[in-house]
Amino acid sequence: MILNAATVSASGPSGVSARCPACRQLGTFEPVHTQQGALLDISLTSADPPCAVGHRRCPNPSCRTHLFVILRNNQLVLSFPPVRIDFDATNIPASVVTAFEEAITCHANNCFVASAIMVRKTLEELCRDRQAQGKDLRERIRDLGTKIVLPQELLNGLDDLRLLGNDAAHIESREYEKIGKEEVEIGIEFAKEVLKATYQYSALLARLKSLQKQA
Numbered sequence: 001m002i003l004n005a006a007t008v009s010a011s012g013p014s015g016v017s018a019r020c021p022a023c024r025q026l027g028t029f030e031p032v033h034t035q036q037g038a039l040l041d042i043s044l045t046s047a048d049p050p051c052a053v054g055h056r057r058c059p060n061p062s063c064r065t066h067l068f069v070i071l072r073n074n075q076l077v078l079s080f081p082p083v084r085i086d087f088d089a090t091n092i093p094a095s096v097v098t099a100f101e102e103a104i105t106c107h108a109n110n111c112f113v114a115s116a117i118m119v120r121k122t123l124e125e126l127c128r129d130r131q132a133q134g135k136d137l138r139e140r141i142r143d144l145g146t147k148i149v150l151p152q153e154l155l156n157g158l159d160d161l162r163l164l165g166n167d168a169a170h171i172e173s174r175e176y177e178k179i180g181k182e183e184v185e186i187g188i189e190f191a192k193e194v195l196k197a198t199y200q201y202s203a204l205l206a207r208l209k210s211l212q213k214q215a
Helices: 094-108 112-129 137-144 152-169 174-178 181-214
Strands: 016-019 026-031 042-044 051-057 066-072 075-080
Touching (some): 152 181
Antiparallel strands (some): 042 051, 051 066
């Protein structure tokens, strides 16, 4: 993207739909104005392609996090801080959370190959936490099925996640060039479901049973 700051003009107001990187709530981020009511957006009409830059603010009254945004046709292209995929880390071990958060951070910064590698690292940490045995990740994933209760579809999908990260990690494989935003987002969402089933559903069930005892 080539920006020529010599050609600028005020752009029209436009809310941006995004998940807040701070409070993690979905909302329409509102434009920011000066004290005199002027919009802070700037249209870069000579940019290639044309775009606008500006400021947006989280609509959550208790948050109000500021975003610097780049828009094209009133659609969000980039933001800082970057908008992240939401993730609930409740009851998940720190080593697993650290790897998965890094996968999400890489995705938010459009580093999709790095994100795929960290999804694979998340699987490694999951297997280590549950003491799954095997000479490689493929065997450890198979052994994992004997140590945790997961639907067979999720267990089968874990091997696809392993292959996604494997292709990203090995430069001699040309498959890593095909790993993009869609592939990584599917991998992250699938990994989230596996982590929920492994660490969070049992706690939710325990809370439900405690309500039954109180009744």
